[in-house]
Amino acid sequence: MAELLKIEDLCVRVEEKEILQGLSLTVGEGETHVIMGPNGAGKSTLGAVVMRDPRYVVTRGRVLLEGEDITAESPDKVAKRGLFLSFQNPVEVPGISLSNFIRTSLENRTGKRIRIWDFKKELEQAMEILHMDPSYAERDLNVGFSGGEKKKAEILQLLMLRPKLAILDETDSGLDVDAVRIVSEGIEAYKRSVGGALLVITHSTKILESLQVDATHVLVDGRIVRDGDASLVEEINASGFEKYAG
Amino acid sequence: MDSNMDNNMENNRKEKTVVADIDRSIYDFRYSEEDAYKVDEGLTPQIVRQISEEKGDPDWMRDFRLKSLEIYNQTEMVDWGPEIDGLDMDHIVTYVRPNTERMKTDWAEVPEDIKDTFERLGIPKAERESLAGVGAQYDSELVYHNVKDEVAAQGVIYTDLESALHSEHEAMIRDHFMKLVPPTDHKFAALHGAVWSGGSFVYVPPGVSVEIPLQSYFRLNAAGAGQFEHTLIIVDEGAYLHFIEGCSAPKYNVANLHAGCVELYVGKNASLRYSTIENWSKNMYNLNTKRARVEEGGKMEWVSGSFGSHVSYLYPMSVLAGEGARCEFSGVTFAGAGQNLDTGTKVLHAAPNTSSYVNTRSISKGGGISTFRSSVVITEKAKGSKSAVSCESLMVDDISRSDTIPAMDVRTPDADVGHEARIGRISDDTVFYLMSRGLSEEDARALIVSGFADNVGKELPLEYAVEMNNLIRLEMKGSIG
Numbered sequence: 121m122a123e124l125l126k127i128e129d130l131c132v133r134v135e136e137k138e139i140l141q142g143l144s145l146t147v148g149e150g151e152t153h154v155i156m157g158p159n160g161a162g163k164s165t166l167g168a169v170v171m172r173d174p175r176y177v178v179t180r181g182r183v184l185l186e187g188e189d190i191t192a193e194s195p196d197k198v199a200k201r202g203l204f205l206s207f208q209n210p211v212e213v214p215g216i217s218l219s220n221f222i223r224t225s226l227e228n229r230t231g232k233r234i235r236i237w238d239f240k241k242e243l244e245q246a247m248e249i250l251h252m253d254p255s256y257a258e259r260d261l262n263v264g265f266s267g268g269e270k271k272k273a274e275i276l277q278l279l280m281l282r283p284k285l286a287i288l289d290e291t292d293s294g295l296d297v298d299a300v301r302i303v304s305e306g307i308e309a310y311k312r313s314v315g316g317a318l319l320v321i322t323h324s325t326k327i328l329e330s331l332q333v334d335a336t337h338v339l340v341d342g343r344i345v346r347d348g349d350a351s352l353v354e355e356i357n358a359s360g361f362e363k364y365a366g
Numbered sequence: 367m368d369s370n371m372d373n374n375m376e377n378n379r380k381e382k383t384v385v386a387d388i389d390r391s392i393y394d395f396r397y398s399e400e401d402a403y404k405v406d407e408g409l410t411p412q413i414v415r416q417i418s419e420e421k422g423d424p425d426w427m428r429d430f431r432l433k434s435l436e437i438y439n440q441t442e443m444v445d446w447g448p449e450i451d452g453l454d455m456d457h458i459v460t461y462v463r464p465n466t467e468r469m470k471t472d473w474a475e476v477p478e479d480i481k482d483t484f485e486r487l488g489i490p491k492a493e494r495e496s497l498a499g500v501g502a503q504y505d506s507e508l509v510y511h512n513v514k515d516e517v518a519a520q521g522v523i524y525t526d527l528e529s530a531l532h533s534e535h536e537a538m539i540r541d542h543f544m545k546l547v548p549p550t551d552h553k554f555a556a557l558h559g560a561v562w563s564g565g566s567f568v569y570v571p572p573g574v575s576v577e578i579p580l581q582s583y584f585r586l587n588a589a590g591a592g593q594f595e596h597t598l599i600i601v602d603e604g605a606y607l608h609f610i611e612g613c614s615a616p617k618y619n620v621a622n623l624h625a626g627c628v629e630l631y632v633g634k635n636a637s638l639r640y641s642t643i644e645n646w647s648k649n650m651y652n653l654n655t656k657r658a659r660v661e662e663g664g665k666m667e668w669v670s671g672s673f674g675s676h677v678s679y680l681y682p683m684s685v686l687a688g689e690g691a692r693c694e695f696s697g698v699t700f701a702g703a704g705q706n707l708d709t710g711t712k713v714l715h716a717a718p719n720t721s722s723y724v725n726t727r728s729i730s731k732g733g734g735i736s737t738f739r740s741s742v743v744i745t746e747k748a749k750g751s752k753s754a755v756s757c758e759s760l761m762v763d764d765i766s767r768s769d770t771i772p773a774m775d776v777r778t779p780d781a782d783v784g785h786e787a788r789i790g791r792i793s794d795d796t797v798f799y800l801m802s803r804g805l806s807e808e809d810a811r812a813l814i815v816s817g818f819a820d821n822v823g824k825e826l827p828l829e830y831a832v833e834m835n836n837l838i839r840l841e842m843k844g845s846i847g
Contacts, residue, residue: 195801215817225803
């Protein structure tokens with residue numbers, strides 16, 4: 121498959137602390153990759169830096185999307201190229217409804233006005249997949265949402281924005297069994313309808329059960345220490361990360 | 367404004383500011399002044415007599431004007447708020463009659479340049495689509511007033527104050543005019559009493575509910591002039607009205623003055639909503655006084671968006687005079703570069719079981735200063751009353767300023783009062799989150815500010831909420847980098 125995302129020898133610093141130290145990774149179109157690793161290994165940093173969070177400073181290496189260097193681009197430009205990050209801790213924004221926000225995002229990404237009627241219908245369908253109460257569409261973005269509702273709202277945006285590559289940062293953390301199942305169904309629906317690539321950052325395997333995993337990477341101390349196929353997930357589950365510890 | 371407001375802030379706030387280049391072209395166009403008539407600059411008994419004659423005032427009104435001028439001359443300038451040194455009353459033209467014979471009720475008859483002004487501001491379109499009636503004031507006089515037939519058929523009176531003064535309603539006006547805001551209230555109330563001109567008169571008979579809003583739009587076109595319109599609204603027992611006020615002016619290098627006065631009488635079990643989107647140009651001194659008296663079981667709702675002017679003093683007041691009277695105040699103030707906006711609200715609980723709810727947001731940017739003052743007084747008689755005041759401030763950058771000055775005076779132990787204040791900044795996390803979905807940094811910040819101002823946005827009819835968001839977008843433009 122054609123290369124979609126290519127990370128070359130990436131070194132990243134945040135507030136004088138080196139977090140990623142020469143990370144390389146390639147994700148092909150439509151592929152599903154899993155990133156596993158102990159706490160503090162730099163998993164979330166990887167997601168944030170690819171999405172161009174300005175707090176993270178790239179000191180070496182580069183990130184390519186469809187062959188183009190996006191290392192110095194702003195987050196909105198990267199988003200318009202088809203990247204999406206599902207946040208581990210989605211931010212609350214008072215005064216902006218979830219529905220309006222998604223529509224504004226869509227219009228910004230596509231540069232086209234969207235007919236409200238079509239949009240509402242599509243939004244309703246996506247919310248149904250996620251078992252979300254329709255009233256959430258008119259509630260302020262993430263304000264007063266439970267942890268589970270916030271994660272569902274992230275996946276709702278994934279379904280509506282239809283990116284080429286979605287990075288899911290600990291989307292399953294803090295969710296109960298039912299919520300994980302529902303969120304997984306949402307991710308599956310994205311794969312089915314958009315066929316986009318996934319980079320799943322996770323601790324657990326529940327969210328992966330219904331996904332066809334193409335590759336697994338173990339991230340320790342800011343580097344990928346092992347690549348493998350889907351079976352590596354099982355292995356890590358059984359024996360943990362200890363043998364990779366530096 | 368009010369001289370009784372606590373003088374507890376030392377004002378030494380003249381700051382050097384960089385005026386951002388903002389595209390105000392939708393408001394900033396202007397026409398040459400082909401006035402039929404205008405008085406000399408400054409303020410003398412001759413000028414006041416001249417205005418009175420020009421208007422054909424009844425004797426009592428002429429005397430009222432002259433008396434007000436005396437009070438004006440005897441009253442000290444305010445010294446507790448933003449500086450108004452740039453305002454030189456000797457150079458303000460108090461009366462400018464536009465080039466039209468008298469007020470029209472047919473839009474086609476309004477002179478071309480004036481008509482074009484209001485067309486560009488979207489007034490006639492709004493009238494066709496969403497209003498029960500419209501009044502349009504250009505400089506000192508109403509140039510157009512119209513009310514839908516079905517609303518007039520309900521017995522609703524909506525006209526300019528001068529016409530009402532020359533009609534069978536004269537007695538009603540005499541009984542109410544500057545009774546809530548007497549000329550002795552403060553210096554600019556006295557000035558208003560002397561030179562007031564234009565404004566609207568509304569009367570809603572008992573039990574009548576006006577389903578769609580009425581609107582008056584005030585436009586000050588002449589440079590170096592003052593606008594002193596008087597709005598008098600009486601909503602009789604059990605009636606309902608929503609009144610919308612809009613204001614704008616093109617920018618000049620000389621000071622313009624707006625010292626309007628709004629007096630609202632809300633009858634027993636009646637309800638009035640008064641919405642304002644104020645966008646005066648940034649050479650305007652906006653020293654406006656608004657006050658409502660609410661009788662037993664009545665309800666007053668203020669919705670107030672303040673975006674324009676160089677300096678504002680604006681504190682709409684509710685006098686809860688009857689048992690169970692209520693008021694709500696939702697306000698947004700946006701102070702950009704070169705603006706010092708002192709806004710807030712006052713509530714006087716003067717009867718048992720009255721309640722007030724105040725919810726305001728202030729935004730400052732580009733070195734702008736936004737000060738929120740509230741004054742809640744609960745008298746000894748107002749047993750069982752409740753008041754909740756909540757104000758939030760958002761500073762968009764490090765050079766802007768935001769202050770909150772609450773005052774409470776509670777004279778009965780049997781009252782429930784609360785006050786909440788919060789000051790914040792736009793968080794980088796939020797900006798990144800919104801940008802990660804495809805919004806530019808400018809759009810992300812504008813969206814955060816619009817969301818912050820949503821307490822007012824959601825209270826406004828849709829087209830005004832859209833206008834408010836456009837104003838925020840305009841103000842936020844060029845705020846990056």
